[in-house]
Amino acid sequence: MEMIEISKAEFEVLEALWCQYPATANEIIDRLNRDKEWHEKTVKTLLNRLVKKQAVGFEKQQRSYLYSPLLERDTYTFTESKHLIERMFSGRISPLVAGFAKRNNLKKQDIEELKSLISKWENDHD
Amino acid sequence: MEMIEISKAEFEVLEALWCQYPATANEIIDRLNRDKEWHEKTVKTLLNRLVKKQAVGFEKQQRSYLYSPLLERDTYTFTESKHLIERMFSGRISPLVAGFAKRNNLKKQDIEELKSLISKWENDHD
DNA sequence: TTTTATGAATTACATATGTAATCTTTAGGT
DNA sequence: ACCTAAAGATTACATATGTAATTCATAAAA
Numbered sequence: 001m002e003m004i005e006i007s008k009a010e011f012e013v014l015e016a017l018w019c020q021y022p023a024t025a026n027e028i029i030d031r032l033n034r035d036k037e038w039h040e041k042t043v044k045t046l047l048n049r050l051v052k053k054q055a056v057g058f059e060k061q062q063r064s065y066l067y068s069p070l071l072e073r074d075t076y077t078f079t080e081s082k083h084l085i086e087r088m089f090s091g092r093i094s095p096l097v098a099g100f101a102k103r104n105n106l107k108k109q110d111i112e113e114l115k116s117l118i119s120k121w122e123n124d125h126d
Numbered sequence: 127m128e129m130i131e132i133s134k135a136e137f138e139v140l141e142a143l144w145c146q147y148p149a150t151a152n153e154i155i156d157r158l159n160r161d162k163e164w165h166e167k168t169v170k171t172l173l174n175r176l177v178k179k180q181a182v183g184f185e186k187q188q189r190s191y192l193y194s195p196l197l198e199r200d201t202y203t204f205t206e207s208k209h210l211i212e213r214m215f216s217g218r219i220s221p222l223v224a225g226f227a228k229r230n231n232l233k234k235q236d237i238e239e240l241k242s243l244i245s246k247w248e249n250d251h252d
Numbered sequence: 253t254t255t256t257a258t259g260a261a262t263t264a265c266a267t268a269t270g271t272a273a274t275c276t277t278t279a280g281g282t
Numbered sequence: 283a284c285c286t287a288a289a290g291a292t293t294a295c296a297t298a299t300g301t302a303a304t305t306c307a308t309a310a311a312a
Binding site for chain 4: 174
Binding site: 024025026044047048063064065 | 258259260261262
């Protein structure tokens with residue numbers, strides 16, 4: 001329950017790090033610049049803030065550092081989703097899915113995956 | 127696709143308004159103070175910001191105003207959920223549900239609701 | 253060894269956000 | 283008609299965030 005607050009921009013940096021780590025600042029910058037156009041300095045700032053927030057750690061490697069995430073992507077995305085669902089749907093997940101269904105935002109594949117999740121859940125719960 | 131950015135605090139004010147409108151500032155303040163403890167001035171500021179962002183409108187009523195939301199709750203929560211799901215799950219909804227399942231955050235009722243949504247979807251799609 | 257270039261640390265600065273206090277206007281009370 | 287209290291408008295101020303530029307330290311080049 002560390003409840004680290006991570007901004008949108010910081011999250012993107014974390015994504016680049018989760019994708020493969022440990023990684024140097026430059027590697028992270030390169031990964032990010034494949035999609036977006038962020039100034040090197042900007043990324044460094046975000047990395048620093050993530051370190052301050054204890055979302056990222058590093059170990060010295062000669063002149064540069066090797067950064068690693070201190071929280072798992074899975075853990076973080078779950079926590080964030082849960083908060084959003086608590087704030088907007090009283091913690092219930094189906095209203096969210098219902099919104100997607102209502103607006104035709106579900107594809108066949110989504111339905112199949114959900115069905116599979118449900119079977120698995122039912123199997124696990126006796 | 128107006129893409130109005132609404133902060134967490136602003137969202138709570140909107141909630142109080144969605145719950146019943148049109149409403150005066152005082153009514154909104156009273157509703158909010160049933161749960162939390164926000165200063166009257168704070169709520170007024172948030173209301174003002176929502177008006178500036180065109181998320182809330184009002185019509186003069188003697189000295190005080192009658193406020194009304196300019197966007198539907200349903201629309202807003204869908205947009206927000208969609209953005210989160212795009213950012214963290216590449217737009218796919220099942221990884222989110224999977225996270226809930228994995229961490230034992232689904233109750234029987236959730237499963238039932240999901241199953242019902244799925245049947246409905248399948249019915250609607252030929 | 254002196255210079256330089258590069259990585260990290262610090263500082264910058266505008267806008268957003270949380271949280272109010274103060275100012276202005278005017279409906280209501282006396 | 284005048285004063286006051288309450289509603290909205292404006293201003294305030296600290297922290298967060300997006301987006302960098304500047305400074306400092308030092309390994310690498312000359």
